Amino acid sequence: MTQPAHSRPRKVSRTAARGRPKWELWAVLGLSVVILAFLTSIGSCRLFTMVKELVSPGARGPISLTILHSNDTWGYIFPCG
């Protein structure tokens, strides 16, 4: 009598079973250390500002704007520049 395929014990190599999760764990740990080092280096004030910028509704960052404005031109065409 043949056993159904799904119940057959699979042969899994030790490297595949343990090596990959270990590598991923180290990668996550490494990345966390890099992020923490970065956050520490920029200081708490800047960090607070950055977070505020991210959560501030509407505004996307500082803006540099040119405003040209006139007043009381009275509809003059000819004497106007």
Add this chain to the structure above:
Amino acid sequence: MARRATVIREAKVSGKPVLVLDAGNSLVPIGGGAGSNEPAQGTRGQTSVEALNRLGYDAVALGVSDALLGREDLRKRIAEARGFTFVSANLLDKDTGKLLVEPFIIRQVGGHRVALLGVTGRLVEEGRGLATRDALETAREYVARVQSQADIVILLSNAGAEVNRAIAEQVPGVDLIISGGSQSQPGEVPVGQSVLVVQADLSTPGDAGRYLGRLEVEFDYRGVLGKHTWSPVELGPSIADDPGVAAWVASLPQR
């Protein structure tokens, strides 16, 4: 006019966000022009609106001298605006009590929402179908209303220096006042740490529109006024005429 067009066009091609604004009294000469033969007189401000259309303005406040056109002619001029919006939060139809134009518009500029709110000076004579509400009270009401919709609030006001100062000091949320009217002087006036009042010109009969104000300004991520420089641009002969606008001006009946 053609020189003003050149300055505006050159600013717009620089790549930096640009707003082109007028604080009001842009349609007809005060007192009918006192002997001048400006096309705005004969056309009841039609050439003025056409000029504003061609120059690429964003928002234009309605002023006391504009109201001298009377309600019916002013409605016609408002309908002729293309690409810019007339704003006033306190100029009313005297019969209905309703606003004649939009009180404000919101423009998206560089990721910020900029409110452009208009305030008209008090009408001494209200016999032309128009009336005004108190400018300070109007500013108080509408600035509170636009704050949830905008990061930066710019007021276009011809209500006079005293009223502008009162607004700057008493109405929280205003960042910048573009001023006009005969009761205030050209220049820049910082009020406190966070509000700036600028005015380009002080017109006299026969001499109007010779200056354009140029404000280079930074706002931080919250829309708070930062570094700025202001200068009047004299529209003298050193500035070349914009060919398109010059051709249009040349096509108008000469005085």
